[in-house]
Amino acid sequence: MALPTQSTNFPAWYQAVVKGADLAENSLARGCMVVKPYGWAIWEGIQAAMDERIKATGHQNLQFPLFIPYRLLEREAEHVEGFKPEVAVVTHAGGEELEEPLVVRPTSETIIWDTYSRWVQSWRDLPLLYNQWCNVVRWEMHPRLFLRTTEFYWQEGHTAHATADEAMTEQRRMLVEAYQDVCERVLALDVRPGHKTESERFPGADDSMTIEALMRDGKALQAGTSHYLGQNFAKAYNVRFQNREGELEYAYATSWGVSTRLVGGLIMQHGDDRGLRLPPALAPYQVVVVPIFRTDDERVRVLEAAGRLTGDLAALGLRTRLDDREDHRPGFKFNEWELKGVPLRVELGPRDLDAEQAVVVRRDTLEKATKPLGDLAGSFPALLEDIQRTLREQAVAFTDAHTLRPSSYEEMRSFLEASGGFAVGPWCGRADCEAQVKEDTKATIRFLPLDLEDAAGPCVACGDSAIVEATWARAY
């Protein structure tokens, strides 16, 4: 299949990659997706890395129900206001109308905090550090595979603490030590952490933190969020504990999540005109060996050598695939594995065997090298590390090259209107100024610095005196 070029038709390119690399497809159910084995393998890789960090930071996994009684959702005013338009409600079951409708969870704060009220009495019960991997449903207007689907898969962490300080430390720790770490170290993405403005905050939160990633069309993607919920949910669901002094106090909350959206971010930050480029740390196959032969004699010879190489690679712990399908020609396979983003490809044919060599192609740079068969496998771990590093460096270089400090509002406007990337500058902190920029450019403030510092000088958007530095971009 031919891929549209990224630069001329990014949405079509994205769709073609998702389809061509066999990651997912639209399902009959409105806005939902069928995640296919290759796409799910990528998600499982993300899950494994994230789950390791979640556990390493002291959390345990558990599981809450899919259904939430409607009245529970209604307890926290801002929360219900924010989610009401996008919840799916079950009104009928068991052949009759339900006395009380059930909401299909759009997120689980409500049912979890209602449960926590029964789990917490004393300061000795805190903190609660729990996480669940599950699916949630939000009735979205414009579904797009991985980026915004009606049903999506994620993890949601929900913690309860005895003090505000401890909760805020937890909020930041999960953003940085889990989300940012896995995105950078495993997915090789460039993500920028920061605070959301009040208007972009999670409904019911006192503060939302985000990691934002710039895609190759210059639009930003919110790749993960971590919220400090203050005592809002504790008050709504009556989660009180007796502190060391014997006084009753409401608990402090955090919640944080990353979703299958990360797969979309991976595609859109690393992808090129040949398709996906997967970082070796995540790739379901790190190396694919494509044997080339015509005659029966050649087939025996080549497959024997290819099998030995594949075995050597597997013995080194590398995820390896020998593509010995006989119903496709080599050229087809080269293109297919490039589309699927496999980091390294080995081409092995009779001519190579005669010369005791193999052709090795890296997906990140598309460099083709001829290497001696001698200790070919032994050279691969270092090569894969180099690909991992290169993808990450390319991502950082791209974001840097698409970040502008505009010297005037006019410059900022034309930059954002053209989706040039991140525009960074001093901001007055006012919501009406933020709204005006959105009206002018369709761009929003993606984040404020993680360490909030005073900014000097005039607001780059409205000219009033600035209080903080902001980063604007158009977003997915």
Next chain:
RNA sequence: CGGGGCGUAGCGCAGCUUGGUAGCGCGCAGCGUUCGGGACGCUGAGGUCCCGGGUUCAAAUCCCGGCGCCCCGACCA
């Protein structure tokens, strides 16, 4: 909800103006030739033309009424 478009083979579409045998490309099946960058030839399978009604000797095509989907404007991990 306001404006525009579409519904025909698994997918992408033509045919509709001017009613008359259901078509094309990809994919799929069989056989043969191919095989170092997305192969080719021959043969073949596959259809409630979105649904319901009407006009007509005859409807994918014309008329009426439904339903569904997509794009553009406000939400969202």
